[in-house]
Amino acid sequence: MVLLPDLAMLGYCFGSRVEARCYNFFHTYMFSWLCITIGFMLENSIWAMLGLIWTAHIAIDRSIGFGRRLKMRxxxxxxxxxxxxxxxxxxxxxxxxxxxxxxxxxxxxxxxxxxxxxxxxxxxxxxxxxxxxxxxxxxxxxxxxxxxxxxxxxxxxxxxxxxxxxxxxxxxxxxxxxxxxxxxxxxxxxxxxxxxxxxxxxxxxxxxxxxxxxxxxxxxxxxxxxxxxxxxxxxxxxxxxxxxxxxxxxxxxxxxxxxxxxxxxxxxxxxxxxxxxxxxxxxxxxxxxxxxxxx
The missing domain is CATH 3.10.180.10 (2,3-Dihydroxybiphenyl 1,2-Dioxygenase, domain 1)
Known part of the structure; x- marks a missing residue:
């Protein structure tokens, strides 16, 4: 479950530009925090757990040097x-x-x-x-x-x-x-x-x-x-x-x-x-x- 967001890398099958956009989308804290919020509001442990796992996955990626694909300026x-x-x-x-x-x-x-x-x-x-x-x-x-x-x-x-x-x-x-x-x-x-x-x-x-x-x-x-x-x-x-x-x-x-x-x-x-x-x-x-x- 903790590796589920990395399915975004399947976008690489359509080129690295698509892969970068998919990676950025699935590795943004906003969506993982939204899952956590929904879980608490609905008192639904599945949504809350999904959000926590998603947040942990993004944090692990950041800690080992992986991050959102950057704009080049x-x-x-x-x-x-x-x-x-x-x-x-x-x-x-x-x-x-x-x-x-x-x-x-x-x-x-x-x-x-x-x-x-x-x-x-x-x-x-x-x-x-x-x-x-x-x-x-x-x-x-x-x-x-x-x-x-x-x-x-x-x-x-x-x-x-x-x-x-x-x-x-x-x-x-x-x-x-x-x-x-x-x-x-x-x-x-x-x-x-x-x-x-x-x-x-x-x-x-x-x-x-x-x-x-x-x-x-x-x-x-x-x-x-x-x-x-x-x-x-x-x-x-x-x-x-x-x-x-x-x-x-x-x-x-x-x-x-x-x-x-x-x-x-x-x-x-x-x-x-x-x-x-x-x-x-x-x-x-x-x-x-x-x-x-x-x-």
Whole structure:
């Protein structure tokens, strides 16, 4: 009886995203306490006992390190660049992101709830793919704003806006920063965040995606899920592409050499550091060595 809530893991038969939702549903104290309350109100020992056993099961899971599948929120993203002055001119001068810190060879910006930091490293011509969550009703305005300030929108199959169906359910547009990083404004419709003022990059809620090239997609995505308590959003069991996380934060895990949308430029391994709001972190060096710290 005490293991009955773990039947929720049968959801894994339909993918880790379904399993995560089932696990969260059956491992919430609210429902176990409700059973206990019903038992006492009805003077029904079966309901009360069921609630007590359910509560004990959740507590045991917590005590041995299992917990509800977490939302992924990126609080800090640290990347390399060749010239911090160019990054300052673009991200602060043009996009107006406030500067969080700066020095001779580094600079940081506040992008909504995320701190974006660039460390200068002239020994490698690194480039990355990352995305900004914007209000769900502003993707067309975002395209117009980019063109207005003179930034080329990168088309995909002749279109400025790329539509992603289920399970992503979003529209996106792409562009470059001064060092060739492939940036993305993405409007996610499940987040339902609308904004009634004209679009500006300051409307961005956070950085919600970072590309993670790797030699082994399956191994890397499994490690991220297990060590950081995340689930697969898209591309489960793929050996070339897997999105790990959720609408608020996603690791785009790809086989090194796989082309990034929308240009097809081949992904390459470069140093990246990611911190989440649950204190978990990911450090990757240019050789593809991963250091994952659990939250």
């Amino acid at each position: 990126i609080t800090n993203l640290t990347l390399h660049c060749n010239d911090v002055s160019k990054m300052k001119a673009f991200y602060n001068g043009l996009f107006n992101f406030p500067i969080s810190k700066k020095g001779a060879d580094y600079i940081g910006f506040y992008v909504g709830t995320t701190e974006l930091v660039f460390n200068q490293n002239t020994d490698e011509d690194s480039f990355y793919h990352f995305a900004f969550n914007i209000p769900s009703n502003q993707i067309e305005q975002a395209v117009k704003w980019l063109k207005y300030v003179g930034i080329d929108v990168l088309p995909y199959r002749g279109l400025d806006v790329v539509h992603f169906g289920s399970p992503i359910d979003a529209d996106a547009c792409y562009f470059h920063d001064p060092e060739g990083n492939i940036l993305e404004f993405i409007a996610r419709y499940r987040l339902l965040g609308e904004y009634d003022k004209p679009f500006h990059p300051l409307n961005a809620y956070c950085i919600s995606e970072i590309g993670i090239p790797t030699f082994n997609v399956l191994e890397t995505s499994n490690k991220l899920c297990e060590s950081m308590n995340l689930s697969v959003l898209d591309g489960e069991n793929s050996d070339t592409f897997t999105a790990v996380g959720d609408d608020e934060g996603t690791f785009i895990v790809v086989k090194e050499g796989r082309g990034w949308l929308p240009t097809g430029r081949e992904s390459r391994l470069y140093s990246v550091e990611v911190h989440l709001d649950n204190q978990a972190s990911l450090l990757v060096d240019h050789l593809g060595n991963f250091n994952i710290t659990s939250g």
